[in-house]
Amino acid sequence: MGILLALPLVLAWPDAGRLVGASAWLHEAGRLAGVLGLSMMVVAALLSARIPVIERWFGGLPRLWWLHRGIGYAAFILIMLHVLLLAFAALDVSLDAAIATLFPPLSALAIWAGWVAWALLLIAIWPTLGATAQINYQRWKGLHLLAAGALLLALAHGLWLAPQDALWWLLGALGVAAIGWRKLLSPLVARRLHEVTAVERIATDVVEISLQPLQGRMRYEAGQFVYLAPLDPAISAGYGEEHPYTIASAPGDDLVRIGIKDLGDASHALQDVSLGSKAWLEGPYGDLLKPLDPSRRQLWIGGGIGITPFVSGARARARRGVAGMTHAHLFYLADRPERAYYLDMIAGIANDTVELDVTVHYFSELGPVTAAFLQEHCEDCAAREAFICGPPAMIAHVRKVLEAIGIPRHRIHAEVFDFL
Incomplete structure (x- = not known):
């Protein structure tokens, strides 16, 4: 350029x-x-x-x-x-x-x-x-x-x-x-047609949509996202509009699963998307969970609907096993227990593999996450490669915390969709 x-x-x-x-x-x-x-x-x-x-x-x-x-x-x-x-x-x-x-x-x-x-x-x-x-x-x-x-x-x-x-x-x-x-x-050329096969209610304002590919399976890695354009004439808004959503399924799954939180007109309408309706997916894009050093242990920090790339990463461990995967410690930052989407599923995967640990931090009980909290629950966190996804304010705060415990900036990766 x-x-x-x-x-x-x-x-x-x-x-x-x-x-x-x-x-x-x-x-x-x-x-x-x-x-x-x-x-x-x-x-x-x-x-x-x-x-x-x-x-x-x-x-x-x-x-x-x-x-x-x-x-x-x-x-x-x-x-x-x-x-x-x-x-x-x-x-x-x-x-x-x-x-x-x-x-x-x-x-x-x-x-x-x-x-x-x-x-x-x-x-x-x-x-x-x-x-x-x-x-x-x-x-x-x-x-x-x-x-x-x-x-x-x-x-x-x-x-x-x-x-x-x-x-x-x-x-x-x-x-x-x-x-x-x-x-x-x-x-x-870049879009693939999919069919909505399931809509699971994760929370009062979060659904996970499962989509069956109709024009060939899309290859993606954990941490990537797609642009989704629903073609359901019954939705109240967003017909044919493309919006970015992170993939929550594991790479290689038969279905593409996407967690969507009610944050605007289009995402609100998708809470009630019809089974059997069609949607375009374009992508994948992004590489949030692509490490600089694949052998280095990882530190995952997710909050809000920003937990979805780590859901994909956890499901990838459950699907593939631990072969070739380094240890990841996920810190789930939620306001309160009912806002900890996917927690039970992630905790279940962590119980079944030695390569994933999960620690929950509730803002309503403990306030903003601190360096002391991270080091208490993950002693070697300063030596890890860090990946963050969540609201802009959370990312800004966590960056400062990670730098305070000694993680250099080049080992801190973050993704936030506030550019649209």
């Missing part, structure tokens, strides 16, 4: 010997800002394509989405600089020339394509700036369609003004390919 940002600047870098006067320097700075801004828009599109190999390069889809967001903001700022610097460069001629640079006649379609691209990009990122209330999922998806339109118009702007430059054609091909994959090909 760094090459896509560096190469355009190298190819478009001006010959300083030919630049005379402040206006010439401002004009070239404005041009370079536009080149880099458009390049960043293409990179942001590539990062949003949800291609598994790219996801793994960046350490998981949540991290990739945050990078996508930051690059999108940077692209918007550079495009604004592009416009302003070109206008300031024209001021050396006259104020009228500067205004004409910004707002030429309507026949200058290339310039107006750039303005429309900027307007669409502004609309797309505005809700993410905190200026408005949080938008619902459907509007969020619609805004990303606007961002895709902004990219296509920005590419047209660049190709129109510099059609002889192969760089723009390369960027254009990459941008169109990313949008085409995400919007057209991915729904056809």
Whole structure:
């Protein structure tokens, strides 16, 4: 990705010997800002394509989405600089020339394509700036369609003004390919149709849905997640909408099982999904439980519905046995006993294998988990590789606790789905 940002600047870098006067320097700075801004828009599109190999390069889809967001903001700022610097460069001629640079006649379609691209990009990122209330999922998806339109118009702007430059054609091909994959090909190629065969009530606001593959079994590992799009016409919300959910079944199981907590309109509707209804699954993504050192003992810390990757890890131990698996100690952080989803099942697996231990911590009784609590129940926790999944506040607190007991940051892995 760094090459896509560096190469355009190298190819478009001006010959300083030919630049005379402040206006010439401002004009070239404005041009370079536009080149880099458009390049960043293409990179942001590539990062949003949800291609598994790219996801793994960046350490998981949540991290990739945050990078996508930051690059999108940077692209918007550079495009604004592009416009302003070109206008300031024209001021050396006259104020009228500067205004004409910004707002030429309507026949200058290339310039107006750039303005429309900027307007669409502004609309797309505005809700993410905190200026408005949080938008619902459907509007969020619609805004990303606007961002895709902004990219296509920005590419047209660049190709129109510099059609002889192969760089723009390369960027254009990459941008169109990313949008085409995400919007057209991915729904056809990357999704697999499944049938809902069971809905088990885990708690008053949590269900586990079992899905039978209808188009070939999906290969996954413990700790991965999928995008689920229900096709049940009877649900109250979320029909056809894709949302990320962690897999709770063991790799190799005949059924894909997903634990879903009632946290929004779509997850609320899935609490009553119909048996026999269909759903698309896309994935798998993520590698939360993939260790840096497979021989190192592991420390699992889960809370809320964030327990599901460890449910998959526990079930994997029950299915495969302990061969090739290192010891894992799970700390289950729950508010109170009735919020400890899957606890009985996990404890049963722990009783049957020497490679899994479980310790429960109830916030209502003990307050936030402490380093002393972890060390009391797992003496070698500082030497382990740690994996965390749960609400953002819990993850932030646990990270500090783990660092306090001496676990270096590179041995602490976390996953939280607050990027949508």
